[in-house]
Amino acid sequence: MNKKELIKGLRDKGIKEEILKAIQIIDRKNFVSENNLEEAYEDHPLSIGYGQTISQPYTVAFMLQELELKKGDRILEIGTGSGWNAALMSYLVGENGEIYSVEVVKELAEKAKEILGDYKNVFVFNMDGSRGLAQYAPYDKIILTAAPKQMPEEIKKQLGDGGILLAPVGEYMQKLIKITRKKDKFTETEKGDFIFVPLVNKSQ
Ligand code: SAH
Numbered sequence: 001m002n003k004k005e006l007i008k009g010l011r012d013k014g015i016k017e018e019i020l021k022a023i024q025i026i027d028r029k030n031f032v033s034e035n036n037l038e039e040a041y042e043d044h045p046l047s048i049g050y051g052q053t054i055s056q057p058y059t060v061a062f063m064l065q066e067l068e069l070k071k072g073d074r075i076l077e078i079g080t081g082s083g084w085n086a087a088l089m090s091y092l093v094g095e096n097g098e099i100y101s102v103e104v105v106k107e108l109a110e111k112a113k114e115i116l117g118d119y120k121n122v123f124v125f126n127m128d129g130s131r132g133l134a135q136y137a138p139y140d141k142i143i144l145t146a147a148p149k150q151m152p153e154e155i156k157k158q159l160g161d162g163g164i165l166l167a168p169v170g171e172y173m174q175k176l177i178k179i180t181r182k183k184d185k186f187t188e189t190e191k192g193d194f195i196f197v198p199l200v201n202k203s204q
Contacts, residue, residue, distance in 0.1 A: 003027070006041040006057060015061045022088045023061065028054070031084035031115065050105045052197055054082040055145060059194055063166055066178055066191055067141050069093055076136070076158065077101040078129035078199065079145035083112035083122075089143075090119045097121055100136050102129030104200050130201040132158045139163060146199040147174045156186060168196040 001009070007020050029040040032054055036046045045053040064085075069075075071094040077086055080103035089099050099122045103109035109126035116122045125133065131154045132142070138160030144167040151169050159165050159181045168174035176191040 001041045001043070003041045006043060009043055010058060010061050013058060015058075016065060018092070019061050019064050019088075022064070022091045023057065026084070026087045026091055028057065028084055031082040031087070048082050048108065050108060052081055052105060052108060054084055055196075060085050060088065062191075063143060063145075063176070064088060064092065066166055066176075067143060067164055069097075069141065072096040073140040074098045074136070075100065076133055076139040076142045076155075077145065078132070078143070078155070079103065079197075080112045080124055081108060081145060083116050083124070085143070085145060086112070086122050086124070087116060087119060090116075090122045093121070095121060099123065100125070100133055100139070102127055102133055104128050104202075128200065128202040130199055131155065134158060142166070144168065144199065145196065147171075147196040148199040148201070151177060151179075156181075166191075168194050171198075 032040045032046050033048055043057050045056045048054050069092045073093045075089055080101040086099050086101045102125045106126050109124055113124045137158035140163050142159055142165040147168040149171050161183055163181045165179040167177050169177050174194050174196055176194050178189050178191050180187050
């Protein structure tokens, strides 16, 4: 597939124009490994080394849509990986938004920092994010791109009033859980089945 075909496919699956535009501009080719360049626009995950993957474009697009991103949003991402999702969010929240992205694998964090060097509103941290990043909380949006076995309560607390958290939760197959916070009330909805890499939990 080429980029045009990928975008058409995503549109047919219900992805909105705003997200498609971000995918058009923030080229996935720049975030995949050199030996996978030919597959950059295939709608499946690709290996980025260290047992990790750059997520499937449809999954990324679906999650971005469910996050209901607004200009100026402050976002926490757990699992920077290739940095593609962080770059897409950077574009979607605009220059007044901020992306705090946490990656546990040192080599991936360093590579992402390099690739994202020109994105002035993205901050990559090399650390275990299984307990979130309390330092910069509260966030308008929180996205986990690796799957915890259970919803991490500590990360939930880092969501601001009116915020949205998305996390794939479960051991082998995951349910994508969307949490919306209104004051101290957290409402959970399920958004379908997905497969993600597991969230490493160093404190266990
Ligand atoms: N958003 C990424 C998808 C990466 S896959 C992209 O656009 O490419 C999930 C990533 O989560 C992997 O890179 C993995 O190393 C990372 N990860 C797993 N457990 C983690 C943890 N506890 N803290 C931070 N990152 C973690």
